[in-house]
Amino acid sequence: MTTRLLTSDEIAKHNSATSCWVIVHGKAYDVTAFLPEHPGGSKIILKYAGKDATEEFDPIHPPDTLDKYLDRSKHMGRVDMSTVTVEDKAIDPFETERQEYIKNMPILDQCYNLLDFEAVAKRVMKKTAWAYYSSGADDEITLRDNHSAFQRIWFRPKILVDVEKIDMSTTMLGAKSSIPFYVTATALGKLGHREGEVVLTRAAAKHSVIQMIPTLASCSFDEIVDAKEGAQIQWLQLYVNKNREITKGIVQHAERRGCKALFITVDAPQLGRREKDMRTKFEDSGTSVQSTNGESVDRSQGAARAISSFIDPSLNWKDIPWFRSITNMKLVLKGVQRVEDVIKACEAGVDGVVLSNHGGRQLDTAPSGIEILAATMPILKQKGLDKKIEIFIDGGIRRASDIVKALCLGAKGVGIGRPFLYAMSAYGLPGVDRAMQLLKDEMEMNMRLIGAPTVADLDDTMVDTRAVALHSTAIDDTLSLKAYDPLAAPVFRSKL
Ligand SMILES: Cc1cc2nc3c(=O)[nH]c(=O)nc-3n(C[C@H](O)[C@H](O)[C@H](O)COP(=O)(O)O)c2cc1C
Known part of the structure; x- marks a missing residue:
């Protein structure tokens, strides 16, 4: 590593697969040997060969990545950033329109519910970020049903219950929570906000x-x-690495740092095809011309695929005791999708399951968490297993009435993903703060109106679930009309 400042011209010489340097946060790195190993493929790095890659690097990689994975000898030195000129990007009409929307954003107080954040985020988020966050797998039927399944459940409210005082607090996996939802794991927070998940x-x-x-x-x-502040509770979501020593290191580090539960994601042995994400990345990558020399074109698979190649598809039930042997954290399987597997999870001795289809991003036409819950709890009760395991659901929860329905049906709590990402992307911390407060306000009102002063008072007599398993793909509710993006078709190179 040189101690003098490198210039942009020096770095620009290393702009090929045989010598590839990139600048990240004012430092130059020689990534030539790393090109074939990059989980996102070499093409995306080569696009920035000899240039500043910080903007592309940041949302996808934690800041300690280069220190952890690139040998010191490849850290080439600091760069005199005054010599680096910012490239003029072609004017993108979407970007011009987005800047206009940002200038004219509704003030935060105009967001009255979680769907409002989604509608604003759609307009003000970068195209690639919106595509990654909003996309679902294939035809997005599960993505839409996650939300609409709640609308097929109706309340059966009790009257003349003393609801002067409402207590919505609860415990999940032994930890206190002021309200029965948690912020579920969603990757790549910096795509939406420069500070990322800490928000x-x-x-x-x-x-x-x-x-x-x-x-x-x-x-x-x-x-x-x-x-985190004080005794704040955090859990860890785990994608299991093919290299179990790496997995063990991650899990044990999390436990040492105070995480209280380990959620092993079990619905993603391969990532789903999220076509909006793939299409945006493809269009952005500048590879929209068909290869003519017979060589296969790297049709970039979007942000999701770029980061997930390490996930072990051989993970199976026999691995569960190993997780028990390496940690004392509570163990939860995230992404269970049928009652038979909930029973197996009980037998395997895990502490909980999340009935989830990964926000509709994995197997399309997999059922929603709330539908699985409605089918699962009566069977668990029949078998005397309902108290043996904590059941959580996630997917499509946008109103506190959705939370109430899940609790009535026996869930201990629910996970919420996209709404907080959208609130964060559009309005930063004040946005997420307001989104959470809105849920609390809705929750108080709903518990009062259904006649349940505490979460323990919510039971399955308070909901009518007869229609929950009747699927429809109707898309005429507020979310669908205001924020849902229909899937696009391939773009012609010119208007013929
Ligand atoms: C942008 C995005 C990234 C996600 N990343 C992960 C992840 O890294 N690991 C995981 O187990 N689930 C992930 N999920 C799934 C969520 O944990 C959760 O199951 C889902 O978002 C719930 O649906 P909702 O977004 O409708 O609330 C992700 C979801 C989204 C939308």
Whole structure:
């Protein structure tokens, strides 16, 4: 490593697969040998060969990545950033329109519910970020049903119950929470906000709710833990690495740093095809011309695929005792999708399951968490297993009435993903703070109106679930009309 400042011209010479340097945060790195190993493929690095890659690097990689994974000898030195000129990007009409929307954003007080954040975020988020956050798998039927399944459940409210005082607090996996939802794990927080997941940590602290830290966070794990306040509770979401020593290291580090539960994601042995994400990345990558020399074109698979190649598809039930042997944290399977597997999870001795389809991002036409819950609890009760395991659900929860329905049906709590990402992307910490407060306000009102002063008073006689399993793909509710993006078709190179 040189001690003198490198210039842009010196770095620009290393602009090929045989010598590839990139600048990240004012430092030059020689990534030539790393090109074939990059989980996101070499093409995306080569696009920035000899240039400043910071903007592309930041949302996808925690800040300690280069120190951890690139040998010191490849850290080439500091760069005189005054010699680096910012490239003029072609004017993108979407970007011009987005800047206009940002200038004219509704003030935060105009957001009255979680769907409002989604509608604003759609307009003000960067195209790639919106595509990654909002996309679901295939035809997005599960994505839409996650939300609409709640609308097929109706309340059966009790009257003349003393509801002067409402207590919505609860415990989940032994930890107190002011309200029965938690911030579920969602990767790549910095795509939406430059500070990333720590924004969610701060909002969760303010509202005494639990945060699940994603394996694939944009911030480093330690940054997210360092941002917690006092006895704030955090859980870890785990994608199991093919290299079990790496997995063990992650899990034990999380336990040492105070995480109270380990949520092993079991619905993603391969990542789903999220076509909006793939299409945006493809269009942005500048590879929209068909290859003519017979060589296969790297049709970039979007942000999701770029970061997930390490996940072990051989993970199976026999691995569960190993997790028990390496940690004392509570063990939860995230992404269970049928009652038979909930029973197996009980037998395997795990502490909980999340009935979830990964926010509609994995197997399309997999059922929603709330539908699985409605089918599962009666069977668990029949078998005397309902008290043996804590059941959580996530997917499509946008109103406190959705939370109430899940609790009536026996869930201990619910996870909420996209709404907090959208609130964060559009309005930062004040946005997430308001989103959480709105849920609390709605929750208080709903508990009062249904006749349940505490969460223990919510039971299955208070909901009518007869229609929950009747699927429809109707898309005529507010969310669908205001924020849902229909899937696009391929773009012609010119208007013929
Ligand atoms: C942008 C995004 C990233 C996600 N990343 C992860 C992840 O890294 N690990 C995981 O287990 N689940 C992940 N999920 C799934 C969520 O934990 C959760 O199951 C889902 O978001 C719930 O649906 P909702 O977004 O409708 O609330 C992600 C979801 C989204 C929307």
